[in-house]
Amino acid sequence: xxxxGDVQVSREDxxxxxxxRVDRALFERILGGETNVYAAWLRHELSAEGDVRLARLIxxxxxxxSGARHPRAFAREQGQRx
Amino acid sequence: MKEDLVRxxxxxxxxxxxxxxxxxxxxxxxxxxxxxxxxxxxxWLLRIDGERLTTLTVDEVEYFEKRFFLVxxxxxxxxxxxxAIRERCIGGSFTERLTVINHRSxxxxxxxxxxxxxxxxxxxxxxxxxxKRGKYSARVENGSLFLGYExxxxxxxxxxSTSEPARVDEDGLTYDICIGPHGQxxxxxxxxxxxxxxxxxxxxxxxRTGRETKEMRRELDRWLSEAPRLVxxxxxxxxxxxxxxxDLAALRFTPLxxxxxxxxxxxxxxxxxxxxxxxxxxSLQALPFAPDLAATTLRLLALTQGVVLDDFREEEPGKIMxxxxxxxxxxxxxxxxxxxFGSADxxxxxxxxxxxxxxxxxxxxxxxxxxxxxxxxxxWIDEYGDIMGxxxxxxxxxxxxxxxxxxxxxxxxDAISYRDGRLPGLPRATxxxxxxxxxAKIRGARLAREFWNDPTYADQxxxxxxxxxxxxxxxxxxxDGQYYALALDTDGNQVDALSSNIGHLLWSGIVDQPRxxxxxxxxxxxxxxxxxxxxxxxxxxxxxxxxxxxxxxx
Numbered sequence: 308x309x310x311x312g313d314v315q316v317s318r319e320d321x322x323x324x325x326x327x328r329v330d331r332a333l334f335e336r337i338l339g340g341e342t343n344v345y346a347a348w349l350r351h352e353l354s355a356e357g358d359v360r361l362a363r364l365i366x367x368x369x370x371x372x373s374g375a376r377h378p379r380a381f382a383r384e385q386g387q388r389x
Numbered sequence: 390m391k392e393d394l395v396r397x398x399x400x401x402x403x404x405x406x407x408x409x410x411x412x413x414x415x416x417x418x419x420x421x422x423x424x425x426x427x428x429x430x431x432x433w434l435l436r437i438d439g440e441r442l443t444t445l446t447v448d449e450v451e452y453f454e455k456r457f458f459l460v461x462x463x464x465x466x467x468x469x470x471x472x473a474i475r476e477r478c479i480g481g482s483f484t485e486r487l488t489v490i491n492h493r494s495x496x497x498x499x500x501x502x503x504x505x506x507x508x509x510x511x512x513x514x515x516x517x518x519x520x521k522r523g524k525y526s527a528r529v530e531n532g533s534l535f536l537g538y539e540x541x542x543x544x545x546x547x548x549x550s551t552s553e554p555a556r557v558d559e560d561g562l563t564y565d566i567c568i569g570p571h572g573q574x575x576x577x578x579x580x581x582x583x584x585x586x587x588x589x590x591x592x593x594x595x596x597r598t599g600r601e602t603k604e605m606r607r608e609l610d611r612w613l614s615e616a617p618r619l620v621x622x623x624x625x626x627x628x629x630x631x632x633x634x635x636d637l638a639a640l641r642f643t644p645l646x647x648x649x650x651x652x653x654x655x656x657x658x659x660x661x662x663x664x665x666x667x668x669x670x671x672s673l674q675a676l677p678f679a680p681d682l683a684a685t686t687l688r689l690l691a692l693t694q695g696v697v698l699d700d701f702r703e704e705e706p707g708k709i710m711x712x713x714x715x716x717x718x719x720x721x722x723x724x725x726x727x728x729x730f731g732s733a734d735x736x737x738x739x740x741x742x743x744x745x746x747x748x749x750x751x752x753x754x755x756x757x758x759x760x761x762x763x764x765x766x767x768x769w770i771d772e773y774g775d776i777m778g779x780x781x782x783x784x785x786x787x788x789x790x791x792x793x794x795x796x797x798x799x800x801x802x803d804a805i806s807y808r809d810g811r812l813p814g815l816p817r818a819t820x821x822x823x824x825x826x827x828x829a830k831i832r833g834a835r836l837a838r839e840f841w842n843d844p845t846y847a848d849q850x851x852x853x854x855x856x857x858x859x860x861x862x863x864x865x866x867x868x869d870g871q872y873y874a875l876a877l878d879t880d881g882n883q884v885d886a887l888s889s890n891i892g893h894l895l896w897s898g899i900v901d902q903p904r905x906x907x908x909x910x911x912x913x914x915x916x917x918x919x920x921x922x923x924x925x926x927x928x929x930x931x932x933x934x935x936x937x938x939x940x941x942x943x
Contacts, residue, residue, distance in 0.1 A: 378705065378773050
């Protein structure tokens with residue numbers, strides 16, 4: 308369960324809202340911000356059955372790619388270079 | 390692009406052909422059958438006894454249904470002995486009923502051929518189909534032709550079947566037939582478009598299959614009946630109003646994440662996708678007629694709102710997306726549209742739409758539901774949009790390979806220039822972005838006060854808005870021209886060309902009242918008003934070109 312950014316995990320016997328199938332290697336790349344759920348789903352390396360909106364919510368709690376810059380930091384870098 | 394192309398569409402599944410119904414895709418004439426940003430047919434050529442066909446007329450039944458009346462090319466029209474009708478529709482699948490008519494009083498033997506090919510081009514490749522990384526396949530099975538494309542786990546397949554028996558090979562279908570005196574012959578061709586799991590691509594990527602033509606007609610009737618009724622004694626006005634509603638219906642798009650609801654796409658056929666800016670503007674303008682479009686747009690844009698920093702997709706927390714696509718190049722992350730966030734206006738526009746939607750619909754629940762998203766959007770304006778840290782919204786692409794240079798509505802590379810034609814460096818702060826930011830803060834304040842129970846935040850937003858308006862009217866006002874500059878450059882200098890962007894400022898409320906009349910005078914004055922509309926860039930500016938996309942056209 309994700310509520311206000313807090314994640315809670317429990318095991319329950321009920322219908323799943325969404326089933327995501329993904330192999331461990333790809334899942335680790337997603338967790339590391341190297342690829343994203345949507346792109347992996349488009350190329351069919353990941354499958355999602357059910358309420359796919361939830362897949363986007365999973366993406367929300369995963370960190371982004373490493374080395375990404377704040378637009379202000381990027382502008383400063385570019386300014387120094389010229 | 391050729392103007393006489395014929396288009397049929399159902400959301401982002403569409404066919405673009407020449408006016409005789411043929412598809413023969415080339416980089417300059419991008420025709421084909423497309424679904425979810427992949428071309429499933431790049432060749433679909435009809436020949437009778439080796440001859441291509443010429444169009445007598447095209448009957449535009451609906452946006453998803455057309456009829457082509459044709460004769461073979463060689464004989465003069467007056468003595469055509471044979472004619473053909475292609476009745477085409479796009480819905481459950483791409484279907485074409487082909488009828489050939491013998492006008493003579495004796496029987497005729499004919500060879501009918503349909504040449505078929507698919508290059509499975511991604512929409513981003515159609516102007517330049519490069520060596521595809523995947524493998525093609527073609528096979529014939531049970532009288533149907535299967536064309537396939539496979540790259541790792543990515544798969545697309547086109548299946549062509551015929552109701553009348555044909556000789557089927559990898560290049561298409563051939564019928565050797567005899568038609569009696571004044572008789573006719575017909576066959577029905579079905580083209581199915583399959584996604585990676587062997588299901589219809591719409592089922593794979595949209596959660597539902599295409600609808601049959603009958604269902605599409607019923608749905609269109611329902612759409613028309615739900616819109617406000619216009620009753621007047623002018624037949625022309627009644628007809629125009631109906632046409633507008635049908636055109637708006639054609640523009641609708643059903644995303645997988647929309648739960649069956651629709652939102653407006655950016656444009657047909659090439660921009661049948663979710664674009665933050667375009668979906669917001671169309672929803673805003675359609676509010677009096679179809680307010681549900683806005684509700685779906687708002688929910689979808691909130692769902693896909695930026696969360697992290699990502700240079701490739703130009704994502705930032707709270708930012709509203711620019712464009713979402715479904716094709717191979719996005720899947721393999723060669724293109725960033727998963728989604729791509731390269732627009733600086735979509736985020737304030739999102740807040741503006743949320744407020745305006747509530748004013749028209751009274752739907753307070755949605756305003757409360759989207760509180761987090763709207764606050765994140767307002768935060769983006771100050772934190773990530775304000776690249777120079779001086780209280781304006783700026784843009785600068787971080788994806789220098791395929792990112793957009795201009796991330797405002799005029800997104801062509803040369804759209805933002807000084808009077809003398811020079812292009813400013815990056816980042817750039819165009820004037821309408823500041824108008825949207827002002828409007829978003831004023832409207833955000835109303836939402837905070839009336840729905841989010843946060844008067845402190847409301848006061849803060851109003852204070853910021855007043856300050857922005859004051860600075861803007863000082864920094865952007867071009868004294869010697871009596872208008873607002875197109876943009877500011879990084880040194881705080883005015884990018885001083887006269888442009889249509891100032892029109893957006895009028896509805897934003899950022900214009901000091903006494904200056905509004907001056908802006909209206911410019912918009913309808915000799916340098917900007919062509920007689921048909923407002924030019925994007927004023928006559929007399931160095932880059933002015935009356936045929937240039939964002940530098941002179943209306």
